[in-house]
Amino acid sequence: MSASLNSRIAADFDTATGGLPATGAAAARRRAAVERLLARGLPGPREENWKYANLRPLERLRFMPALPAAAQLAGLPTDLPPALEGFTRYVFVDGVPVGTAAISTAATGTASAADASAALVTLGNVRDDGPLHHAERAAGADERFALLNGAFATAETGIHVPATAREPARLELLYVASADAQAGASYPRVAVRVDADAQLVLLERHLSAAATPSFVNSAVAVDVARGARLEHYRLQELNTRSILFDTLSAQVAQHGTYRLHAISTGGQSARSTSTIRLTGEHAELALAVVALGDRQQVQDAYAVVAHDSPNARTTQTFRGIAAGRARVAFNGKIVVARGAHGTDSQQSLRGLLAGPEAEIDVRPQLEIYTDDVRCSHGATAGKLDDQMLFYLLSRGLDRDTAQRLLKWAFLEDVIAPINHPALRRQIETRLAAHLRDETLRELV
Helix, strand or coil, rough: CCCHHHHHHHHHHHHHHHCCCCCCHHHHHHHHHHHHHHCCCCCCCCCHHHHCCHHHHHCCCCCEEEEECCCHHCCCCCCCCCCCCCCEEEEEEEEEEEECCCCCHHHHHHCCCCHHHHHHHECCCCCCHHHHHHHHHCHHHHHHCCCCCCCCCCCCCEECCCCCCCCCEEEEEEEEECCCEEEEEEEEEEEEEEECCEEEEEEEEEEECCCCCCCCEEEEEEEEEEEEEEEEEEECCCCCCCCCEEEEEEECCCCCCCEEEECCCCCCEEEEEEEECCCCCCCEEEEEEEEECCCCCEEEEEEEEEEEECCCCEEEEEEEEEECCCEEEEEEEECCCCCCCCCEEEEEEEEEEEECCCCEEEEEEEECCCCCCCCEEEEEEECCHHHHHHHHHHHCCCCCHHHHHHHHHHHHHCCCCCCCCCHHHHHHHHHHHHHHCHHHHHCC
């Protein structure tokens, strides 16, 4: 990180401090986060795990948090995705909650009474001793943007599903970015705890209010306890002028299950960093990522999965399509610790080039420090299958439609396993819109 960038972060922090919620402990926590960040610096393009990310916009962004006054319901776009039946929706503008409870039924649909009692959602100031604070203290070299979030975030969402919950909780967090990147940044911040044997379905959306270019830096911490189950859907659909840096830290205990679906289609430059630790025996992770890039977009994702205990299982699937002059990258790393015998890990990373100047980078990594494991990985990057394209053309389809159908088939093995039909249809419809084909819309 350049000295000028360091200086701007420090100056913005000093300016923002007076307006940030700050008890003595909170002020000390923020100060510690920014000091660790300034000592280590934000990542640079010469660092191996950041060479595919577009870091140039950092030189012209403001790090001050966007003014909370902008977080008004009237500022929301009118074309928000319809709320899903059975999900309780919470709306945020520039990282700040709109009100203190779920948006009314008239605005977003209905949520079951079971959901309201199954999960405790807290919307308020950043906690001084929560899981995100602990994640910041343990942040590695690739998680430095979490420190930036810890220094500047103005609000935090806590989700706790207790062991006594009898029904799966279903929640939606909808984040709308409206502030101009030159005026301030958005800092979504979420801490999720699913207690033993409890269940949660969490939908996390990131949208833009208009065509304004925004800067979003989000941090999420997830704790899945023994025997618990979390289905986590993350949809990034910011406008193509916005910048996103996202950091997710998760741990999964014994017999816990974490199913994470991440779909990224928006942003001029988007970078997601995930660190997931399987800390208990027979913990299970299913990670599925879809990234679509067009024009000059950059979509970059880095996911590290640490097998710390025996007999844990991971499936990691990536499908990316790069068109125009876009760059789409996925770096997936599996680390099997000493003593983590019985590990079962599978990686399938595939990229599709849909433009003569597009770039796809897929990189599987395995680090194994024990015997008696079953680990496999595969990575491919290439163009559409010529034989399949010829087959569709021979059946009377025009070339553009045939190409889009093949792209759809390329993505469907990741989208089809989504367990909730209404959510899956929403995702498929928005992907069809991204591929700009009315024929595909009819298929969903």
